[in-house]
Amino acid sequence: MRKLNADVVVVGGGSTGTGVVRDAAMRGYRAILVERADLAQGTSGRFHGLLHSGGRYVVADPLSAAECAAENAVISRIQPAAVERTGGLFIVGPGDDPDFGDVFLAGAKAAQVPAEEISPGAALRLEPRLDPKLRRAFQVLDGTVDGWQLVWSAAASARLWGGQILTYTEIVEIIRGSEGVRGVRAVDRKTGEAIEIECGFLINCAGPWAGRVATLAGVRPVEVVPGRGVMVAMAHRLVNRVVNRCAKPADGDILVPVHTVCVIGTTDVKVADPDNLAIPRAEVRQMLEAGEALIPGFQQARALHAWAGARPLVKDDRVDDSDTRHMSRGMAVIDHAARDGVAGLVTVGGGKLTTYRLMAQHAVDAMENQTGRRHPCRTADEICPGQTPGRNYLVSCRLQEREADRLDDQIICECELVSRRALLGLWDEFPQASLDDLRRQSRLGMGPCQGGFCSARAAGLACATGKADGAQATGLLRDFLANRWLGLAPVLYGDQVRQTALDYWIFQGALDVDHLPAAPNRPAEPPAAEDQGSPPTRRQASLACSAGPAVAGEGVSL
C-alpha cells in the first residue's frame, strides 16, 4: 500500500485532466492526476485532430466559436510542437445552399473568428483535389493537433511544477468525511499495488466516464451521454488544409490532414457504454461517402485505420437526449458543494479539445471559488517544456530529425521514422509500457504497414535490452497486432487488404507467431469494479490476460 498526500486529486488523464493538473500545479497546489489507462488514451486520442478556428461554431454556437479562436492562438503558442498550422477552408459544395455562406461570414464576423472568402478557382489552386464544382470557399485559421503530444507536453509542464501523474491507476473509492471529500483509494493496474491518496479536493475530469466517478463520490447522478464518433484515416494527405463543409454541422463533414495522413470525421451515435465502442462498417461507408462529396475519388484512396471516440457530453435539459451533436459542447462545470452539498468536489464535462486549457482554468477557478483561495491562472503564459517557441509541427519534422542521425541509428519503424534511440528513450522512461503505450507517443506502427515490420523489431528490442523476457515480448507483439486489427478490420478494402495479406504472410507464414506458446499468467488484475458491485467491463476482462487494454480502434493519427 502506497500512501500519498495532495491538495487536489484530478481524475482522468485526457486533455482536460492534464490541463487541470498543470493549472493547479502552476497555481502552487500539490496536485496528483490519476488515470486508469494511459494519458490521452480515451477521448483525447480518438478525435479527428482538428484544432478549431471557431469557424465550425460561428452560426450555431458563437460563444464556443469565440473561445476556440482565442484558444487556437494560445495552444499554437504554448504547445507549438503539437500543432500544425495548416489553415482551413469552408467549402460550399454543388449540393449545398450558397446563401449559407453569407450566414457563415456574418457569424464569423460577430464571433471575431477570422474568415475570408476566396474564389472557387483560388480554393482549387490551394487544394486541387476538391470537387471542381464547388460554389464558394472561405479561408479560416483551422489547424491540426496531435492529442497525445498535446497531453504529454502539458503533463511534462505539470511535472515541472511538482504535479504527479499516475497512469494505469484506477480509482476504486472516493473517501468522504463530514466536511466533504477527504481522499481516494486507487489501484495500480500494472502492478496491482493499492494506493491511498489523502486530499482536500477532487476534480472529476473523466469525460465520458465522469458519471461513474460522480457515482463513486456518492453524489446525485451526473448524466453523461457518450456520443460515439467514427473516424477514418486515409493513407495520404489528400488535402493539406482542413476542409469543412460550409453547411449546418452534420456527419462526415470535416477532412483533417494530420501528420502523414488525413482523417475524415465523424459520425455521431448515442451509445450507452463508452468502454464498448463499435466501429460499424456502415458508419465507415457513410464517412467514405462523405469524403467523396468533398474529394471526388475519395473511396478509391487507401484507408489505413478507423477508430471510435466517445464525446464527453453532459446532458442539458434544453435538448432532446437523442441528439448528442447539439448537446452542450460548451463546458459544463458542476460545483457539487452547491449542487449536492458535498464539498471538495467539482465535475467538468463537455467542451472541446481546442479549449481544454480554458476548461481547466474554469475547473480550478471553481475549486478556488469553493475554497476561497485565489491564485491567478498562468497556463496561457508559459510554453510547455521541450518545445521551441514559434516552431510548430511540420509534416517534414521527422525527416529532418532522421537526416541528422540516419548514419548512426537504426530506424525501427520506417513508415513513421521512429528511431531505435527514440523508442528506447521512451521505454526507459516508461519501463512498464506496452507497444501501444509507446505508439501513442512515438507513432510506432501507425503508418501504412500498421506494424507489419516494426512490431516484431520492437518486441525483439524489448528482449535484447532486458525490458521483457521471451514470454512478455511475445505478449507485447501479440497484443499490439490484435489491437491494431480492431481499427483495421472495419476498413479492410482496397490496398489495405493487400497490406493485411502481406502482414499475415510475415507473422503467420514466416514467423509462425500464432503458434508461439502463450505468455504465462500476468499478475491478476485488481478487482476494481467488482468491489463496487458492478460487473467487470470488457476492457477489464481483456486486461486480465494482456498488458495493454484492448479498446476498439484507437486513433492511427491522433
Next chain:
Amino acid sequence: MATALVIGAGLAGLAAAIRLAQAGWQTTLASKGLGGLPLSAGTVDVLGYAPALLGDPTGRVARPFETAAALAAHDPSHPYAAIGADRAEAAVGWLRDLLPELLTGDLKTNITLPTAVGALRPTCLVQPAMAAGDLAQNRSLAIVGPSQLKDFSPELCAANLARQTWQGRPLLATAYRIDLPARPDEADSPALAYARSLDQTAYQRRFAEAVKRRLKDEEAVGLPAVLGLRDRQAWLEVQESVGRPVFEIPLPPPSVPGLRLNDALTAAAQTAGVRLVLGSSVIGFAAAGRRLKSVTLRQAGRDQAWAADAFVYAPGGFESGALSLDAAGRLEERVFQLPLRGAGGSRLGGQETAADLGRLINADYWAEQRLFAAGVAVDQAMRPLDEGEAVFDNLHIAGGLLAGAVRWSEKSGEGIAVGSAAAAADAITGRR
C-alpha cells in the same frame, strides 16, 4: 508448335512455365513485376497445421502429403482436393529435383525449424543452409545475430525457444550478438546487404570468426538467413570456419532464401526456353465461346493482344491485387471476373453485405480470416468452374488464386502453388 502463355512470376507461374517448356510447348511468361517468392521464407510448405482435421488444438502435421490427402477427403473445396495429394507430392519432388542445390527434404515427413521469433515452424522442404536447424537433429542451439541487423533479435528467438519443448525434451538456446555491420560504419544494415557481403570470401571469414568467438559448447548455430545470395556455398564456408553445424533462420521480407529460389527458378525457366515478358499487366481478354483466344497485356507504351493455345493464370490472391475487395464491398477477380468461392465452397463475389463481410472478416486478429480463403474453384485440370462447368476450356489456374485455404495459417502455400502449377501444365500437355 503449340503455344502457352503463363501469367504470374511467383512459384506457381514459374513452375508451370518450366514444366510447359520442358514438355515442348513454346512458352511465354508474362508478369507485372517480381513474383511472391522474395516475400516467402524460402522453404516449401506443404501442410504444417491442420487443427480441424486432426482434432487437437495445435494440429501440427508430421506427414504432410498423407495429411493433405486426408484434408482433401475431409474438405472437397480445399485446393488439395482438386490437385490430389499424390500429384502434389510428385510435383514437389519434381521441384526438389529441379533445384538440388537449393531444396532438400524427404517429402514424407515435415522438418521443424525455428523462426526468427523462436516459434517451431513445420515445413516440408528446406534449403540446405537451413537443414541443421531441424530440431530432430540438434537441440542445444546458439542463436547469433549482428547488432546492426534490426530484423533479427537473437534474444527473442532464443528466449522463446528456451521456453518450449520438442518431443518431450526442453530446448536449450542461448543468444549471442556480434558487432559487424554489412558495410563499414553502417548502423542499420538490411538483410540483403549482409547477403551481398557474404557473397565475398573475405567477409565470410570475418563473419564466421566473429560468430565463432562467441560460442560455448552448443551443438549448432542459428544465424539470420543472410548467408550469401549468389554464392550458394557461402553457408558452407561459414560453417567450416565456425567448426560446427550452422543453420539459417528466415527473416521478414525481402527474404534472402526467397530471392535465391526466385533467381534459381527464373534461371531454370530461361534454360528451359521460357520467354519472359516482364513489366506487363493483363488488362483484358478475347474469347470465342469457351475458348480463350488472347489476353491483352499492357506494357510500357502500348496494349497488345497475346494469343496462345493454352493459358495458365497464376497471379496470386489478395496480396498481389488479383483479388480485390472495394469500399462498397465488391469482391472480384480482376481480369476474367471469374466466379469466386470461399472456405467450404461457399458462394462469394459481387456485392458482399455487411453481414457477409462480418463472416469473412473476424474481429479477432488471431482467428481464421475466411476472406483470405476466397478464390477460384477449379476442376482436376485446374480450369475455373462456374456451376460445375469449366468457364474456359483452355484457361487453367494455379497458386494463390485458388479458393479454399488460408495458406499462411495452415502453412501450405508452396505445396498448393507447385501442385496446382504441375496439374495445370500437365492438363495442357496431356502428361499424366
